[in-house]
Amino acid sequence: MSVVRNKKTFSIGIGLLLSFVLVYVGMMSPNFGNGRNGLEYADDMFNSLSKGSAYFIDEAQQVADSQKGKNLNLTIKASSPEDAEKWGKLYTKAGAAVTVKETSVTIDGDYGKILGAAVADSDFMYHNDSKSVESKYGYDGREATYNWNSSLKKIEATLKAKSQFQEVFQVTKVQQKAVEPAYNYYGVEIKKVSENKASLVFLLTFYLIYTMWYGFGLFYLFDGLGIVVAKPKKKEA
Template sequence: MSKSENRKHMILGLSMGVVFFGVLIAMFSPIFGKGMNALEFSDQLFNTIAKGSTEYIPGLQKQVAKFDGKTFDLTLHFHSGTTEGHEGINVKADEVAAKASVLLGTVADVELMGEQLKVSGDMGRVLTAVLQDSADMFENRGQIVSDKYGMDERMVMFMWWKALKELDKELKIQGGRDNVAMAKFVDTVVKKGVEVGYNFYGIAPEKASDRAGILSFSLVFYVVYTLWWGMTIFYLFEGCGLAMSAGRKKEV
């Protein structure tokens, strides 16, 4: 390849590189939506679409009826420190027990014993309350949840999460067919009720079909932008005199 062609490819590669990094800088600038960069905007977009396609709670509210009249009598043991998935929250066991007693005390009999909480009652009634709070959070009605217990709505869901985790553990320790069945459903309520309500709180739901245009643009942009960088590297190598050529077959 001649020097003039190398120079031409180098200029083309450098020009494409300037465009690539110019777009990259723009993507990290707070010019999308309400002061967000491209990554934050796309994260919010996919969260709204994910919420629009997530409808676990109504189904769980129908299933919980099979646990009406199923009683339990357990002692929950709480521990101080951080919890997996909530590393930013450092809690004290006695405070968790006290707050959990406020929640559980509205639907069951509770006895607070320092870092432990003795709870007895109807499992159906308890899980109905949990799912109602989860539904309110999912529908962004956090004030209702906050007013009900006199604490921050996110803290309410975190306390339900902590209490149900311990409830699940103690049911499994007690054993028996009924307890195992209750433990399994409690775990489902945690994952598809409490966690869903907590994680999607404050997000407006949207259907993918309503945002088909921007979703298509995002996909096309990702492909083109990736190929653009690949061609940039290709032309820069060409400009440096590095080119791919077919190998010669040796004659024997």
């Protein structure tokens, strides 16, 4: 005896699911440029559009400029002597007097210039220019950006312990607006939403339709098999 209760809806369900699988196989093929499949292409596109909307370097520079003339004098600790030496290079290039002793880094310099140096390096990295940063410090630009972030967090914690909350607020903004996006988006191509509206609309529309495609395929398949959701009958008293 056949388990199919409704051949029409069963056939529609099978057709939708088979076409869904065929489209999926096509999306998984490396035919979307640079050996990427469809999911990788879409992921790269959204990352690029996200990066194009995350350029806050100008805001971070304004924060740095507002701190010029303020002195920063404190000691922070790195996780190793090697990291301490690399941190020291960052702040020395920023114009501060730096003393490195084992894992301790003592910094004495203009707070605004230090923040400005972090912003300038972040701008290079945001535009995927690691070589300009590497030429300043003698080691990898992305590592230097990571070191900026790590050391600025130590400065943030030290300033917080001293109840210098205004300075904490400024260093946090530079981290969030400049250093972190520069590190996280390094290597990602910059694309603006305003210049890629058609691609964005297509991807979002396709995602919506493709999700519904699968859902309706299952719905018609189960309906054809006679598997439906029904309200439970009320028990009579």
